[in-house]
Amino acid sequence: MNIRRYQNLVAVKTDSNQVWGFHAHNLEVFEFSQEAWSALESELTLTANTAVLDELDSINHASSSETTDATLNDADGNFTLRELSLNIAQICNLKCTYCAAGGDGSYGSNVIKLDLRQARKQIQYFISKCKASSFNIRFLGGEPLLYPDVIRELCQYAKLLTLGKSIQITFAVTTNGTLITSRVADLLAEFNFAVTASIDGAPAINDRSRPVKNKSTASSTELTLRGLSELRRVRTQLRALNANSVFGSHNLDVLETYNFLKEVITDWDNLNFIYSNNDKDDDNNAKYIASLSKVGQLAYRTGGLSELIRIQQFAVPLSRIAAQTRHHSYCGAGKTLLQSDTRGDLYSCNWFMNDPAETVGSGIKVNEQALANYQPTLIELNNCEKCWARHLCGGGCMAFNKNKTGDKHNKDLHFCARTRAAAAAAISYYGDYYKNL
């Protein structure tokens, strides 16, 4: 896929020589002629004296009344916390080769289990402050399902707090899926959880990259598949069932993982093919992009847009193009989302846990001054104003930036390359689909 750019306009040329245009500010998609492609001969320059100059310039400068802006603010224009992420366990029964949580799920802390009293206080406090119509509590680890009784207690408590109130409470968990027994599945169903299970692919890949710590148990793949089987039993009672797969030097074959996951469960809500934050290799990044591109081609060929929107990397740009909604922040870190570790210390983002420089409070005491640093949009903070994909991305991930460059606002260019490749593919699929419908 080739890309050319002129101010607000981006042209994407596919392998079949079809050219799609995209307006980076209005989020509109166009079919371009080969002449238009030729006119966009070089980066940021239009070739002079072509017949299409006026046409290109006119859409380049056009405004769109249909384009809107996504906002994280409440009705009063202020940010309001909508999600509290609680680290239930800073310990894990797996030892993934690429673990970004301190290598063992601990984030470098020796407090392995959540302080229940502190967590109840936080839930009570942040729900009372929430001005949004819904509030999500996400359980993280380590492996959060090491302590299902703690999760049950906190869910019951949060439900009780919101009884008779207009605020909707939702629950989510990110788990390796190895500890999902029948009883745990019933718990997740009872509270209508959105479950995200981490699995990297078939046993040959997953058992190598996600080995169990206790070698006397079954392999991690076997355990996770058993867990998924329990979840299938209660599938209709789950708010969502998603998969996270991590790629990097340990595995760059996204296509094989996609095919495997589809065999395991046919009705995933969402598949997230994440790139490892620890992999800094140029070639690996390019191989991942190439393999993800093959996944996009297969998904589009077999299921059209309704299959593509189950894959996070394509769903995000596709949905923003369809809605013509400009996004200004990649996530809600420090704006609508706070992370609490097992001690009850607060961070803007789960990847910043145990980093004293990134603490934004403790318990129910929020350091407003520290939090103020996160309030500008991520497009502003990460200097993404000139990127054509900025409103499809939202400014990138501070954790990736920090890990790669040492500065959370200094861009990780590998992340940018992956995001732009998926966005360009989304533009071409969107154009092709609705042109030929």
Place this chain on the structure above:
Amino acid sequence: MKTKNIKKIDAKNAASKSLTESLTLEELIKKGKKPTSSCPEIDTGSNGS
């Protein structure tokens, strides 16, 4: 805009010919309008689900 070299893709018009396609587009638009509150790196489906 409809010109010789540039043609705008009109998804709403294209999808309006079929109920299924209208629903798919509606689902896309709903997801696209919702701001991502969570962490997209760990929270699959945070963009709208």
